[in-house]
Amino acid sequence: MAEARCAVHEPRVEKLKESEEFKQNIFREWRRSTARRFYRTRYTYTQAGKWGDLVIDPLRKKIHTCDFIGLPNCIRAFITSVIVGFWFFIVLLYFRRYFLRCLLSYRGWMYEQPKTQSISTILWGLSIKLVSGYHPKLYSCQRSLPRMPVPPLQETIGKLLESIKPLYAQNDKKWIAIQKEAEEFQRTIGPQLQWILVFKSWWSPNYVTDWEKYVYLMGRTPTPINSNYYIMDQEHFRPSTHQTARTSSAISQFLKFKQLCDHETLEPLRIRNTVPVCMKQYERMYSTSRVPGEDIDYLVHYDSKHSKHLAVLRKGIIYKMDVYDKFGKLLTAIEIKKQLEWIIKDADIHEDDCSESEKLLPALTGIERADWAKSRSQYFSHGVNKDSLDIVERAIFFVVLDWRSFKSMSERATFLMCGDGQSIWFDKTFTLISFSDGRIGLNCEHSFADAPILAHMAEFNYTNEALKIVQFDDHGNLIPTPEDEQKFFVTKPQRLVWEVTSDLNVVLQSAKTVNLKNKDDLDLCVREHESYGKGFMKSCKVSPDAYIQMALQVTYFKNAGKFALTYESSMTRLYLHGRTETVRSLTTDSVEFVRAFLDKSISHDEKLRLLQKACNRHQGSYRDAMSGRGIDRHLFALYVVSKGMGKESSFLKDALTIPWELSTSQQPQQQFASSPDCSLPQYKNFLCPGGGFGPVSDDGYGVSYMIPGDAKVFFHVSAKKSVKETDATLFMNQLFETLQEMKELFSKK
Known part of the structure; x- marks a missing residue:
C-alpha cells in the first residue's frame, strides 16, 4: 500500500519540485540554515575570547525581550513606549545640540546694525531662542557652542603687516626686513605650523588653550x-x-x-x-x-x-x-x-x-x-x-x-x-x-x-x-x-x-x-567726563568705542609725539572656552585721521570724513576679533606650536615682542538683562566707574574706560612714575582736551 501511495503521488511531487513555490521554499530553508551556521560559528568564535558574550547574547536577548513573552498587552505597550521614548529623547537631545551649534556658527548678524537687521537674521535669532529656550541654565548652551576656527595664515600675516606699517617709514630698513621675514615664514615653516594648528582645533575645545598657561601662569x-x-x-x-x-x-x-x-x-x-x-x-x-x-x-x-x-x-x-x-x-x-x-x-x-x-x-x-x-x-x-x-x-x-x-x-x-x-x-x-x-x-x-x-x-x-x-x-x-x-x-x-x-x-x-x-x-589717575556719553557719540553716527579709540590715538600723539602699537581687549566667548582677542586700534586710517585732525589747514568736512572712515575700520576690526578672525591669538598659537616642535621663528618672535605702549580696554556696564537702564536720571549717581589695570609696557599707558550711559564716561589711566616720558595726569588732561575738540568738530557740522 505504501509503495502504491508513493507511486500515485510521485507525479505530484515532481510537479511540486518544478513549481516556483517549491523553489522559493528551498531557498528560504537554505538561507535559514546558513544563518544558523553563521551564528553558531560566530558564537563559538566569541567564546574563544575575542568577541565575548557582548556580541551575540545581548543581540539574542534583545530579540527575545522585544516579544515580552508572558506579559499582558498593557505592560508590553508601556515598556515599548518607554524604550522608544528614551531613544527619541536621546536623538532629540543630540539633534538640538548640533542644530544649535550650526545656528551659533553664523556670524553675519554681527555685521548688521540691530535696527536694520535683515529678515533672515531675525528668523535666525528667533530660531536660537526657540532651540536654546527663553530661560536657559548657566551651562546649558556650553556643548552647543562652536569651536573657534583657525584663520587663514596668509590673512593673518597680511593683517599683521598692515597693523604695524604706521610704526615704520616706507623705506625703513627694519620694515623691509620684516616684510622679507613674513614672506620667508609663509614659504617655509608657516604652512606646517598652520596645519598642526588646524588639526589641534579639531580635537581641542579651543586651539588657544595654552593662553592661560603661557601668558599668566608662566x-x-x-x-x-x-x-x-x-x-x-x-x-x-x-x-x-x-x-x-x-x-x-x-x-x-x-x-x-x-x-x-x-x-x-x-x-x-x-x-x-x-x-x-x-x-x-x-x-x-x-x-x-x-x-x-x-x-x-x-x-x-x-x-x-x-x-x-x-x-x-x-x-x-x-x-x-x-x-x-x-x-x-x-x-x-x-x-x-x-x-x-x-x-x-x-x-x-x-x-x-x-x-x-x-x-x-x-x-x-x-x-x-x-x-x-x-x-x-x-x-x-x-x-x-x-x-x-x-x-x-x-x-x-x-x-x-x-x-x-x-x-x-x-x-x-x-x-x-x-x-x-x-x-x-x-x-x-x-x-x-x-x-x-x-x-x-x-x-x-x-x-x-x-x-x-x-x-x-x-x-x-x-x-x-x-x-x-x-x-x-x-x-x-x-x-x-x-x-x-x-x-x-x-x-x-x-x-x-x-x-x-x-x-x-x-x-x-x-x-x-x-x-x-x-x-x-x-601713577594712576581716575576721572569722569560729565559732558560726554553714548548719546552724543551715537548721534555722530559712529561706534562709541571707536570714537573713544580715535580720541586716544590723537591724545597719545599729542603726549608722545609718535604713534604706538595699541592694544584693545575684545572677547571671543562666542566660541567654546574663548577668552580674549586683541583689536589693533592703530591703523593707516587712524593715522591719517590723527594727522588731519591736528592740521589746521585741513578742512572741517575732510576731518569728519576721515574720522568716519577710521571709526568704520575700527568697528570692522572689532567684529573680526569677536568672530575669531583676529591676529594675535593666532600668532601666539603658532608660536607655541613652533616651540613645541623645537623650531625657532624669528618672524613670530619679533611680531609678538613689539611693545604695547598704549594698552586699552572698554568695560561692560550692564551684563544683567534685567538691570534698569543706567541712563535714567534717577540712577545718575548709582553708576560704577568700573576698574583699571597697570601699563603693559613700562614706558607706556594703561587706559581703561566705561561708557555707562548717555551722560558720562569714566577713564582710568595708569603709568610708571619712574619713566619720565609718561605722566598719567597729563595724559588724562590731554584726553579731555581732545574729547572737547572732537565734540566741537561735530558741533560745527
Whole structure:
C-alpha cells in the first residue's frame, strides 16, 4: 500500500519540485540554515575570547525581550513606549545640540546694525531662542557652542603687516626686513605650523588653550600692577557709611551669586539678548587660589564641600570666618555682620600681641613668583604655617577690613590696585577690600578669568543696592529679614596662628619693601567726563568705542609725539572656552585721521570724513576679533606650536615682542538683562566707574574706560612714575582736551 501511495503521488511531487513555490521554499530553508551556521560559528568564535558574550547574547536577548513573552498587552505597550521614548529623547537631545551649534556658527548678524537687521537674521535669532529656550541654565548652551576656527595664515600675516606699517617709514630698513621675514615664514615653516594648528582645533575645545598657561601662569613678575586689576564701587552712592553693614551686605550678595552659579540658575550672558556666550570661566570664580611655582604657577580649585569659610584680615591679623552654620545653611547678612564686628573688636584688642613680622605675611603674594615659591616651600610646607596657609587658600575669597578711607577716586583706586604693601592676598581669585567709610572694592587675580566675569558679580551686588533689594534704614543699618528670625548655629571666627622665624622675618621685610617700591612707582589717575556719553557719540553716527579709540590715538600723539602699537581687549566667548582677542586700534586710517585732525589747514568736512572712515575700520576690526578672525591669538598659537616642535621663528618672535605702549580696554556696564537702564536720571549717581589695570609696557599707558550711559564716561589711566616720558595726569588732561575738540568738530557740522 505504501509503495502504491508513493507511486500515485510521485507525479505530484515532481510537479511540486518544478513549481516556483517549491523553489522559493528551498531557498528560504537554505538561507535559514546558513544563518544558523553563521551564528553558531560566530558564537563559538566569541567564546574563544575575542568577541565575548557582548556580541551575540545581548543581540539574542534583545530579540527575545522585544516579544515580552508572558506579559499582558498593557505592560508590553508601556515598556515599548518607554524604550522608544528614551531613544527619541536621546536623538532629540543630540539633534538640538548640533542644530544649535550650526545656528551659533553664523556670524553675519554681527555685521548688521540691530535696527536694520535683515529678515533672515531675525528668523535666525528667533530660531536660537526657540532651540536654546527663553530661560536657559548657566551651562546649558556650553556643548552647543562652536569651536573657534583657525584663520587663514596668509590673512593673518597680511593683517599683521598692515597693523604695524604706521610704526615704520616706507623705506625703513627694519620694515623691509620684516616684510622679507613674513614672506620667508609663509614659504617655509608657516604652512606646517598652520596645519598642526588646524588639526589641534579639531580635537581641542579651543586651539588657544595654552593662553592661560603661557601668558599668566608662566609670568614670573609680581602679580600686582602687572597682572591683577581692580574694580571700584559706585561713584557717589553709598547705601551705608557703616563699614560692617556695607561689607556684610556685599559678602552676602557675593555668596548668593555663588549659589546661583553652583545651582546653575544664573542664566548665561546673551549678546543682544539672543546669542549665548561661553560661561566656563565662572567655574573657578570662588574657592580658587593661584599657587606659586619656581617655573610656572598653577591654580587650585576647592569643592564647595571643603570651602565654606572666608579669610578675613584686620590690622594684620588673619581670621577664618565660617559663612555657613553647622548644618550647612548660608548665614544672613546680619549674621555675617555680627561675625565681622567680633573680628574688628578682637583684632583691636590683640593688635599689640601680634608681631610686626606676622602682619607682613600677605606681602609674600606680591613679590616675584619664583621667590614666593621658594619661601613657600621652605617656610610653609609643614607645621602650623602649612595649616594656616591651607585655610587661607581654601577660603571662598579674601576680605580686608581696612581702617582707612580715601577722598578721591584716584587714591582709592591706587589702594585697590596694590594696597599698602602688606594687606592684600593677591593669589586669591578676588579680595574684597572694605574701607572705614563704607566704601568697598575688589582686587582681582587675572589668570583664571577675565575682568567681565568678576564685574558681573560686582554688578549683581551694586544693582541690588540700587534697586533696594538690599535694604538699609536711614542710619545705614541693615534691616532684618524673615530669615534673621531663624536660629543659626555659628562658630566664632578663628584667629590663624603663624610661626615666624628670624629667617622668615628677613624674607617678609624684603617682600614689603618690594611691594612698597612697586606701589610708589604706580601713577594712576581716575576721572569722569560729565559732558560726554553714548548719546552724543551715537548721534555722530559712529561706534562709541571707536570714537573713544580715535580720541586716544590723537591724545597719545599729542603726549608722545609718535604713534604706538595699541592694544584693545575684545572677547571671543562666542566660541567654546574663548577668552580674549586683541583689536589693533592703530591703523593707516587712524593715522591719517590723527594727522588731519591736528592740521589746521585741513578742512572741517575732510576731518569728519576721515574720522568716519577710521571709526568704520575700527568697528570692522572689532567684529573680526569677536568672530575669531583676529591676529594675535593666532600668532601666539603658532608660536607655541613652533616651540613645541623645537623650531625657532624669528618672524613670530619679533611680531609678538613689539611693545604695547598704549594698552586699552572698554568695560561692560550692564551684563544683567534685567538691570534698569543706567541712563535714567534717577540712577545718575548709582553708576560704577568700573576698574583699571597697570601699563603693559613700562614706558607706556594703561587706559581703561566705561561708557555707562548717555551722560558720562569714566577713564582710568595708569603709568610708571619712574619713566619720565609718561605722566598719567597729563595724559588724562590731554584726553579731555581732545574729547572737547572732537565734540566741537561735530558741533560745527
